[in-house]
Amino acid sequence: MIGLLTRQAKKHFEAILAIFALIAVFYVLKSVKGPGALRREKIEQAREEEHTTLLPRKWVPDLNKVFPVEHYQIPTHPDPKCTPKQNLYFLRTHQTGTSSVTNIFYRYGKEHDLNFVMYPLKLHLNYPGRINMLYLERMMPEKGYNILSQYTRHHQSDVLRIMNPGTIFTTLLRHPVDQFLSVFNNFDIKQEMKNLLPHHNPYEEFFRRPDKIAMLASDSVYHLIQNSMSFDLGLNTPHFKNNSAVDEFVEKIDSEFHLVLILELLDESLVLLKRLMCWDLNQLVYVKLSVNKEYSVSISDDIRQKIMDWNSIDMRLYTHFLEKIKKIISEQDESFHKEVALLKQINSDFSKECYEKVFPVYNGNKIGYSLRKSHETNMTCKGLATDDVTQTHVIGLKQFKDKLPPSDILMVRNHMQNLKKHNPAMLDWTDVYKVLHPDKSQPEKNEL
Secondary structure (H helix, E strand, C coil), rough: HHHHHHHHHHHHHHHHHHHHHHHHHHHHHHHCCCHHHHHHHHHHHHHHHCCCCCCCCCCCHHHHHCCCCEEECCCCCCCCCCCCCEEEEEECCCCEEEEEEHHHHHHHHCCCCEEEECCCCCCCCCCCCCCCCCHHHHHHCCCCCCCCCCCCCCHHHHHHECCCCCEEEEEECCCCCHHHHHHHHHHHHHHHHHCCCCCCCCCHHHHCCHHHHHHHCCCHHHHCCCHHHHHHHCCHHHCCHHHHHHHHHHHHHHCCCCEEEHHHHHHHHHHHHHHHCCCHHHHHCHHHHCCCCCCCHHHCHHHHHHHHCCCCHHHHHHHHHHHHHHHHHHHHCHHHHHHHHHHHHHHHHHHHHHHHHHHHHCCCEEEEEEEEECCCHHHHHHHCCCCCCHHHHHHHHHHHHCCHHHHHHHHHHHHHHHHHCCCCCCCHHHHHHHHHHCCCCCHHHHCC
């Protein structure tokens, strides 16, 4: 009898243990969050942050430094008496051709000894988060900041707070289909989302379940997969399906930016920028630094339409500013188109004069150049062919040379020497050394 009771008690005890084990497994599984759950949690957090009151700022606008309306208007004709503006904010959007345009601003800033908003040697300003204002204010040069052209998300109050008064606001947009395809291929979305790898047509597979597949992306590319130009310009993902918020967003960007450049009308856009900034046409010379592959040629009309629907906010933004810039162009005087033709000619002449060869590098995504022997010491030719990361390093070394540890300088030297093997025409370490050590003509052997 006792043995029977013992066996029954043992069975009951084992059953109770099994129940407790199942309960424990349930709670463990419940606590484990998949990519989708984590993404939804972040979106919910972003939605809450929208309603969070920011901490009081010590900064207030100086009403004594308010510029007249004419300062921000694009002239309809060249003004020989205008004064060049040297305070510029260029919001970099992703995969829109900003590398070549930013190169213009890097060269102009170095030529005029201007100060850049940047973290030392960094291409971005805490993207996709907010700028660290306290750090930048602590590092602010005596004459203030003149140019902001690093990757960041747009927040007007941050820009007004950190930049010199009278700053011109600009950005660059590209047709959303080409921009999306460029992101998809250059950021290797197939590799990010493993379930796209086996498919011969990853676009079709992506658009079968775009919302679910996008959730699988890492934080580094998630914000680039849908409406990324709008996201860069400050629209948060929770508002993508809010039509009234999108309308307000487009109006807000229209009111805050003095000129929105369009990649498909880049030369026309740059001539407008030249008139707005009162710069010389020769200062707007550029060469292509990235390969803008025509991915859209190989896609079907159905996929093209799905891309436009998926990036509907970017389409609204792009269409609005394309129509606006066409209207501005139509109001220019007769000399405008002559200036556009002249800029095209100057660009062509520079390329022929500076470079012997042009070739793809880095898996065909970037463009490399080799200098003609007659221009091996021409700093303009070298600067034009130098990528944005290296330009950031060069400017950072000059602007923060007294604050950087020797290890950072060594890192830049090694980076430049490695890139030089792929792109022989770019700036080299001896060019940078002359800026850091104007009292020395050449680096010592141990500094090479």
